[in-house]
Amino acid sequence: MCCLNDLYNTRAGRLLLLPLISKPVSDISGFIMDCRISKLFIKPFARKNHIVLTDYELDDVKCFNDFFRRKIRKGLRPVSEVSSELIAPCDGLLKVSRISRGSIIEAKQSRFTVRGMLRDWRLADSFDGGYCFVYRLCVDNYHRYIYFDSGRKHKNRHIRGVYHTVRPVALDAFPVFVQNTREYAVIDTENFGRCVQMEVGAMLVGRIVNKKTEPCAVRRGTEKGYFEYGGSTVIVLLPKQELTFDERILKGIGEGCEIPVKMGETIAVSCNGKM
Numbered sequence: 001m002c003c004l005n006d007l008y009n010t011r012a013g014r015l016l017l018l019p020l021i022s023k024p025v026s027d028i029s030g031f032i033m034d035c036r037i038s039k040l041f042i043k044p045f046a047r048k049n050h051i052v053l054t055d056y057e058l059d060d061v062k063c064f065n066d067f068f069r070r071k072i073r074k075g076l077r078p079v080s081e082v083s084s085e086l087i088a089p090c091d092g093l094l095k096v097s098r099i100s101r102g103s104i105i106e107a108k109q110s111r112f113t114v115r116g117m118l119r120d121w122r123l124a125d126s127f128d129g130g131y132c133f134v135y136r137l138c139v140d141n142y143h144r145y146i147y148f149d150s151g152r153k154h155k156n157r158h159i160r161g162v163y164h165t166v167r168p169v170a171l172d173a174f175p176v177f178v179q180n181t182r183e184y185a186v187i188d189t190e191n192f193g194r195c196v197q198m199e200v201g202a203m204l205v206g207r208i209v210n211k212k213t214e215p216c217a218v219r220r221g222t223e224k225g226y227f228e229y230g231g232s233t234v235i236v237l238l239p240k241q242e243l244t245f246d247e248r249i250l251k252g253i254g255e256g257c258e259i260p261v262k263m264g265e266t267i268a269v270s271c272n273g274k275m
Helices: 002-009 011-020 023-034 036-048 064-068 114-118 121-125 168-173 247-255
Strands: 085-087 092-098 103-105 111-113 131-137 144-146 151-153 157-159 182-189 194-200 208-210 216-218 223-227 232-238 243-245 259-261 266-270
Touching: 023 036, 023 064, 036 064, 092 247, 111 114, 114 121, 182 208, 194 208, 194 223, 243 247, 247 259
Parallel strands: none
Antiparallel strands: 085 266, 092 131, 092 259, 103 111, 131 232, 144 223, 151 182, 151 216, 157 182, 182 194, 194 232, 208 223, 243 266
16 A cells, blocks of 8 residues: 555656556556466465455466456355345445535545546436445455346446556545546436446456447346456446435445445345335
């Protein structure tokens, strides 16, 4: 963290930061992690990050990226089938914010706009008064993600950008979710209205891999895609509606802090449901 603090908070560090957040450096990192020799990194990485290897399917792992995008064993991430329940689309640290006049306050005094994040002002304005769910994935998290509800997905939108880290030190210094490479889908969901599910790349993440990019029907709990090496973020935008939050999540909202969650976990219920 000391190194990241120097990169983001000193003049010399910011000069060094420019090439590190560029696509070529991310591509080179991705190439290295695709090489067979990168398999040597797996055991030290798993040991350092306390990853329980028996939780995952590892038979076809031939390089580090194979390991990073590993699949979890069946039954270890149960998904609620109760339609009124809003579920987490991934593992990660969750922070929930209300969208007010198109802006979201994130990470101390850093502010970003939904318009800047989506680059679509009509779509962005439809979320005024709604919610922004930011799931920040750390390197030890499961890096596959699912659809949080069933519905009809529109064509994915890809926005090219840079690759800042998504750690708090960067969130404090830059509007990361407006600057980073990202891809999102507008989904007309069955239970929460027209929503957005977005994936944001981060430092040393060369690829956001979504299985379906064209318009199609999607089902709650079905795998949407995965990230390759590094930290990353999934963002869900919900329009204005009445939700009842799980007590643990509600406490986190009140304290403005991140709460660890698992893929498939119930975060809240619509006003018609019961927690």
